[in-house]
Amino acid sequence: MLCSLADNLFWLGRYLKRADHMIRLFEVNLEIMTNSNYHLTEYRWWLMLTSLGIVPQPNKSSTREDEIFKLYLFDEKNYQSALYCIAQARMNARQLRSIISSEIFERINELFLAVKSATPQEDQDSRWHDFFKKTKSQLNLIQGSTQEVMLRDDGWAFLQLGKYLEHLGSVASLLNVFFSDYQDQVGSQVKPSDYIEWVGLLKSVSAFESYLKVHTNNLKPELIVDLLVFSQVFPQSIRYSVDKIFSALKKIKECSKQPMQDQEIHEALHGLEVVSKSGGEEFIHSNRGVYFNEIQRKCIHLNNLIYKTYIEFPNSYFVN
């Protein structure tokens, strides 16, 4: 695997997941805010943007919905927008045509063209709904195509590594912001007035229906944490992402003559493993913020370690 292609695959995975996460967050937030009882619109947008790692600039963006949509969904030049992520995914995919199938490229290209040309009108709320639905469907199609046709080699591992590292950081950030705002709810059933927020959290990571299936409509913070953080079988959980990252690194190591050292992997992921052994109730009473911050820090560290080992080819290395 060419180093540059490994880089392309890693970022293809990251950008697609980032775009997916953003689209879902926007959809859920819009849904919550169109609820007639909702009065905290500006605060809600602030929370969402913060969870995405975006610090809203007072002179550049306002909390007006249409401004936010324009800037963070459709501004191709704004590196924090969904369209930028999709454009970057497409650019990476263009360079990967010898690795990914033409079907996958075409799906990514179609997604880019659709989002770039999307102009939902302010006065037609239903068009937003259609836009999000269609975009999510296209993103799912891309994930499905890659799942079906890509070889399970080190290229696949780099794609998965990017995808799950991105997801890990995104979910950790989302939960961090959410829990810092809802400390009072811990340990009891969620208040009816906050019900919509908790449902929103679950829907942000496509977890609401899975939650109902496992716990019925009995929303409790510790059970929600169980699903979103510790579940080994729910693909959007932190635990699941960590497991996938481990598997991807193992596969890359098998294929490489310059493998990342075991110790380095363990160091990079240490902490995630420890916490993943505890349960929701124990976790909910612990210092959650520190844990989520640590995950985000580990994600950055791991990203740098992957770059150092596999992407930025060590100049000192030569064949004897």
Place this chain on the structure above:
Amino acid sequence: MTRASLSLINDTPSILHRYSFGDNFDEMFDHHANPRELFLGVYQLLNSLTKQQLNIRQKASDLSFLNQGITFTVYHNSESSEHIFPYDLIPRLIDAQQWRILEAGLIQRTLALNLFLHDIYHEAHILRDKVIPVELVYTCKHFRREMIGINVPNKQYITLAGIDIIRDHHGKWFVLEDNLRVPSGASYVLSNREASQRAFPSLFNQYGIRSVNHYPQLLLNALKELAPHGKQDPMIVLLSPGAYNSAYYEHSFLGAQMGVPIVEGRDLIVHDNHVFLRTTQGLQPVDVIYRRLDDDFLDPLIFQSDSLLGVPGLFNAFQAGNVALANVPGTGVADDKAIYSFVPAIIRYYLQQEPLIDNVTTYLPENPEHLDFIKENIDQLVIKPVGGAGGYGLLIGSQASDTEKQVCLEQVIKNPRNYIAQPIIRLSTSPCYIDSRLVSRHVDLRPFVVFGKKPTVLPGGLTRVALKEGSLVVNSSQGGGSKDTWVLTG
């Protein structure tokens, strides 16, 4: 010659109604506006289709091109924009007998040019025998002194040639120019075929049409032949300037279809005169490079020193025989437009044969008599820069203003080696479906010659279309499009 128009012979309001092509040579109709026998099947189908039916087919093709990312980039000032490569639905047909002549002519030309390249970089017999003026070769921008005395694998300088051929208003074929450096367009041949198969499946059943789908395999096999030391399973890569290059779609398509890595300069490293790929598994040796970079950008240590696209040390590795390059650096001297005028002489010199396809008459301003002719007849001439490509920098006398002609002549007089002049040839026309109308547009043809063990011509090639009414410029960067070319079996 009468002005032909189908409105005279066709009373039904079909798509062919009012199709006219003036006194040009039309590929589909004779001068009495009767469909040529070869085209009867296409003619009958078009007669049976409504505009709506054709529009559906055209839209489906356009959408397919768009979704597949079959695009090219046009640079204007500092801005660049991505465009779909315009595809016209109506195929161009060439019968088997005519193709056999063209094929033989193209092979003959490629063989002769390859011998010419070997000769001028070694003994230079052709220059000593004064068949070509010495100064014409040595002043050519693409002549590479670094190549003198270097022995290339199988004495093969040309692995891929794109030779542009045209038909004049009598239907006679000519070679317009040779492209031997990094000829592009083959990917569009394959995409066009896929589109026409979808648009007109019934015609494929009706006609015996020679396949073009094996092109990537043909090219891959030719590249394998170049492997140093006869290596059996060589590592072949396609070297591209990168995703921002205007032809990147073609690079990625061909790389993917051949199953070889598409690399950029940063992916390669030269150590001890060997070329390696930077991979996650360490350094992997490279044997053959299908390069899609001009010579200037290949190696900053030898050629353009500020190039960031190439690989430092690549030329030394090539010179040492450890890596093969296709095409070989320095082939550009043979597609110089001034050298072009000597290709018939080159064919006679090396092959002792008469050229099977004629050249277009060419005037070299360095010759005082030719320069006088050019000055007196610029209205009937096309002036071209010798190293130009993409249709940039040419002047068509009949369409230029007095000022433009004056400025052009001044440049020609100032630097005569840099220009040639040719009579304006009214290229043949072909029916094209544009804006829901069937209209005639001028076309040329770029067939591709792949030179492995022996030269092979891909049946057909890229028919390029000047989409603007009356225009003779077919280049995609100048508003040109393309259509599928069907070479019939028989």
